[in-house]
Amino acid sequence: MWQQLLTNGLVSAATYLLLAVGFMLIFWVGKFFHFAHAIVFTAGAYMAFLLTKWLSLPLLISITLAVLFSTVLGCLIEGFVYRPLTRKVASPLVLLLASLGVYIVLQNLISITFGDDTKSIRVGPIVEGLNVFGSKITLIQILIVCVSVISVSAVALLLRKTKIGKAMRATASNPELAKVSGIDTDRIILWSFALGSALAGVAGILMALDVDMIPTMGMNALMMGIVAVLIGGVGSIAGVALGALLLGMAQHLGVLYISSQWQDAIAFVILLAFLLFKPEGFMGKKIRKATA
Amino acid sequence: MDYLLHILILIGIYVILSVSLNLIAGYAGLLSIAHAAFYGVGAYVAALMALNLHSTFLVNIICAVIVSGLLGALVGIPSLRIRDDYFVIATFAFQVITFSILNNWVSFTGGPMGLPGIPQPTIFGLQVSSHLGFLIFIALFCALTLWVTRRIVRSPFGRVLKAIREDEVFAQTAGKNVAAYKIIVFVVGAGMAAVAGVMYAYYISFIDPTSFTVMESIFIISIVIIGGTGSLWGPVAGAVVLVLLPELLRFLGLPSSVAANLRQIIYGGLLVAFMMWRPRGFLGEYAFHRKEARE
Amino acid sequence: MSQALLEANGLFRSFDGVQALSNFSCSLRQNEILGLFGPNGAGKTTLFNVVTGFISPERGRLSLKNSDITGLPSYRLANLGIARTFQDLRLIRQLSVLENVLLSFRNQPGERLGNLFFRSKKSHDHEALNRQTAIELLEDAGIVEKADDRADNLSYGQQKLLSLVCCLASGAQVLLLDEPVAGIAPEMIDKILGIIRNLPSKGKSVILIEHNLDAVMRVCDRVIFMDAGAKVSEGTPEEVRNDPRVIEAYID
Numbered sequence: 031m032w033q034q035l036l037t038n039g040l041v042s043a044a045t046y047l048l049l050a051v052g053f054m055l056i057f058w059v060g061k062f063f064h065f066a067h068a069i070v071f072t073a074g075a076y077m078a079f080l081l082t083k084w085l086s087l088p089l090l091i092s093i094t095l096a097v098l099f100s101t102v103l104g105c106l107i108e109g110f111v112y113r114p115l116t117r118k119v120a121s122p123l124v125l126l127l128a129s130l131g132v133y134i135v136l137q138n139l140i141s142i143t144f145g146d147d148t149k150s151i152r153v154g155p156i157v158e159g160l161n162v163f164g165s166k167i168t169l170i171q172i173l174i175v176c177v178s179v180i181s182v183s184a185v186a187l188l189l190r191k192t193k194i195g196k197a198m199r200a201t202a203s204n205p206e207l208a209k210v211s212g213i214d215t216d217r218i219i220l221w222s223f224a225l226g227s228a229l230a231g232v233a234g235i236l237m238a239l240d241v242d243m244i245p246t247m248g249m250n251a252l253m254m255g256i257v258a259v260l261i262g263g264v265g266s267i268a269g270v271a272l273g274a275l276l277l278g279m280a281q282h283l284g285v286l287y288i289s290s291q292w293q294d295a296i297a298f299v300i301l302l303a304f305l306l307f308k309p310e311g312f313m314g315k316k317i318r319k320a321t322a
Numbered sequence: 323m324d325y326l327l328h329i330l331i332l333i334g335i336y337v338i339l340s341v342s343l344n345l346i347a348g349y350a351g352l353l354s355i356a357h358a359a360f361y362g363v364g365a366y367v368a369a370l371m372a373l374n375l376h377s378t379f380l381v382n383i384i385c386a387v388i389v390s391g392l393l394g395a396l397v398g399i400p401s402l403r404i405r406d407d408y409f410v411i412a413t414f415a416f417q418v419i420t421f422s423i424l425n426n427w428v429s430f431t432g433g434p435m436g437l438p439g440i441p442q443p444t445i446f447g448l449q450v451s452s453h454l455g456f457l458i459f460i461a462l463f464c465a466l467t468l469w470v471t472r473r474i475v476r477s478p479f480g481r482v483l484k485a486i487r488e489d490e491v492f493a494q495t496a497g498k499n500v501a502a503y504k505i506i507v508f509v510v511g512a513g514m515a516a517v518a519g520v521m522y523a524y525y526i527s528f529i530d531p532t533s534f535t536v537m538e539s540i541f542i543i544s545i546v547i548i549g550g551t552g553s554l555w556g557p558v559a560g561a562v563v564l565v566l567l568p569e570l571l572r573f574l575g576l577p578s579s580v581a582a583n584l585r586q587i588i589y590g591g592l593l594v595a596f597m598m599w600r601p602r603g604f605l606g607e608y609a610f611h612r613k614e615a616r617e
Numbered sequence: 618m619s620q621a622l623l624e625a626n627g628l629f630r631s632f633d634g635v636q637a638l639s640n641f642s643c644s645l646r647q648n649e650i651l652g653l654f655g656p657n658g659a660g661k662t663t664l665f666n667v668v669t670g671f672i673s674p675e676r677g678r679l680s681l682k683n684s685d686i687t688g689l690p691s692y693r694l695a696n697l698g699i700a701r702t703f704q705d706l707r708l709i710r711q712l713s714v715l716e717n718v719l720l721s722f723r724n725q726p727g728e729r730l731g732n733l734f735f736r737s738k739k740s741h742d743h744e745a746l747n748r749q750t751a752i753e754l755l756e757d758a759g760i761v762e763k764a765d766d767r768a769d770n771l772s773y774g775q776q777k778l779l780s781l782v783c784c785l786a787s788g789a790q791v792l793l794l795d796e797p798v799a800g801i802a803p804e805m806i807d808k809i810l811g812i813i814r815n816l817p818s819k820g821k822s823v824i825l826i827e828h829n830l831d832a833v834m835r836v837c838d839r840v841i842f843m844d845a846g847a848k849v850s851e852g853t854p855e856e857v858r859n860d861p862r863v864i865e866a867y868i869d
Contacts, residue, residue, distance in 0.1 A: 130540060295423070482728055
């Protein structure tokens with residue numbers, strides 16, 4: 031029994047992780063609370079649906095194009111909404127509210143276009159899944175875990191070894207200094223959006239392949255991702271991975287003691303606990319409120 | 323005619339909700355998306371008492387205000403320690419947790435099925451049953467809410483709220499116990515929202531958790547922001563516009579599901595538009611500026 | 618038992634490894650103007666932050682009229698009779714000049730909701746009284762014609778004057794002024810220094826942080842020179858100015 035819960039926890043953690051890393055990149059580099067990340071996630075899944083079911087394109091091509099679409103969508107939001115606002119030195123709250131507005135508009139556009147019922151891009155018959163260590167796991171779920179681990183490792187490597195990665199880290203820790211050293215921070219922020227949104231698109235498609243899609247799937251998934259980021263700490267990929275793992279495990283293993291309907295509430299109680307007592311997470315830098 | 327009365331009643335409910343949230347978010351500068359939780363708790367407390375204890379309207383509304391006020395104090399506590407954009411996330415968490423409790427504690431709250439059959443309220447011996455009766459009732463509560471709010475914001479207390487909104491450090495230096503003010507404003511705002519919830523419960527005579535979700539909270543804050551933060555009549559204007567708008571859509575003959583989505587697109591779009599061009603809203607005076615940084 | 622109004626004993630405080638206050642002690646006597654100067658980063662503003670409760674000392678004690686006030690929250694200290702201005706000029710810009718002054722009064726019944734609704738006459742009368750006092754203070758300062766203007770409509774010098782008026786409105790006995798004349802025109806400097814010089818005769822005591830040495834010399838009864846969180850020299854303005862340690866610290 032607990033092995034199954036462990037496996038489920040792992041799969042959940044993997045999905046949260048993809049979304050969390052993307053969100054964290056954007057928040058860390060640009061300081062944007064990009065709530066609309068949730069709709070980039072959802073849009074990726076729905077674009078895949080549109081391409082496979084309405085245009086009858088092959089699955090792999092659809093997925094690639096859908097990820098591309100997510101990337102572009104994220105960049106458009108940055109360019110048309112966030113950038114003009116930061117030019118006006120808008121406060122974090124104004125950015126957050128704008129982000130919320132963007133999410134609402136886009137989510138409802140998806141609802142109008144595709145309807146609120148569940149849509150699927152799953153292929154093949156519903157199979158029981160393979161038996162691994164006494165628990166069942168489907169191929170898609172194995173794929174989710176693998177893609178998640180590989181992508182996140184790739185991002186970590188990118189941040190550590192590549193020029194763009196270093197520029198991102200510089201912009202994240204001290205934008206003024208980065209600008210003075212010749213880094214085009216605007217372009218770097220755009221890159222963080224591109225990368226983060228691509229990850230979100232991938233996550234959305236993978237989740238849809240596992241459990242189908244509805245227009246509101248993004249908000250909840252993103253909140254889980256945010257909890258993971260808060261647990262792990264902004265600026266640390268390892269931290270976020272740890273956070274996602276802890277969250278996935280807590281939610282699923284928690285079923286042993288509490289009914290599964292409380293999963294979301296558990297995640298949010300954890301969120302509150304971290305916000306109140308350890309807002310920098312396990313590995314991040316302090317963001318505690320100014321008490322002057 | 324009944325339809326018109328219905329719209330007016332809804333406007334009345336949203337006026338109370340937005341004016342009370344404006345006190346918290348517009349005057350004290352504490353942006354919160356937990357307001358639907360206060361609204362819902364008020365509705366549920368009154369409904370549960372009416373259905374199970376058969377207590378009078380007056381007792382029910384007082385209890386609803388108290389319980390909601392306590393929840394308000396709880397939600398206000400994180401604002402003492404967390405920066406304002408993270409605090410919004412904390413309020414989001416409170417909202418979802420409250421919804422979760424309303425939706426999942428089936429034995430107590432009826433879960434997703436909700437609470438049907440809420441009896442009509444009897445006030446001063448008169449049973450309120452008609453639309454007109456409810457409208458008069460709501461109008462009275464609106465007037466009361468506006469009167470209380472006006473009293474507060476024009477007073478030294480209100481002056482301190484505005485000071486806290488801009489610079490907590492200055493307020494502290496002036497001898498103001500900032501923490502106490504924040505908690506109090508949440509308690510008052512939550513209590514007022516509970517009144518709206520109670521009216522809603524009695525009017526519709528059936529409540530379920532879907533009326534008190536995060537999206538509802540976001541709708542209420544949108545009213546406050548679009549109507550104008552930190553002004554007395556801004557939220558009223560916002561409530562009128564944002565409640566009427568979707569009703570006008572209905573006359574365009576759209577299927578109701580599309581109309582619902584379109585309504586959200588409109589206020590989501592207005593939210594973005596206002597943030598980009600006029601963050602203080604139509605009639606407002608506070609645009610969520612950067613708070614003063616630490617010493 | 619010391620005669621001092623405000624006393625700091627052995628204060629220590631560090632940030633990120635930098636020692637901002639190092640075994641710092643001083644005392645402020647009744648009706649005196651004490652100057653505090655020293656190079657940037659000497660710990661002067663940190664001292665103010667500790668005395669006004671925004672930062673707690675790692676070690677050391679603070680006392681006001683012989684009562685221990687160490688560790689009390691800032692609003693409590695403000696109500697016990699300590700008022701301050703800020704180096705980066707804090708005011709509530711969205712409120713009017715008059716409202717800023719009104720905000721600074723302590724113990725206003727209208728600030729409590731209970732009074733507002735159940736003792737409204739008392740609140741109303743108190744507010745009217747405060748209003749009168751506020752206008753008089755603004756008249757004395759010469760900016761009463763700006764009373765209903767937004768605070769950010771004032772010039773920089775006028776805003777500094779307003780901060781001082783707010784301190785006066787507070788009724789506090791101890792005023793901590795952080796660079797009250799920095800960056801303003803000479804006429805305004807004279808005006809503000811004139812007000813400060815008269816404060817002891819109104820029963821107030823002042824600690825003044827200033828880089829403007831001339832101002833310090835003109836106004837202060839005693840002066841402390843700080844460097845790297847420690848007190849280097851203390852005495853009359855003349856004594857300290859000629860202290861070789863002070864001269865050396867400035868040359869460094």
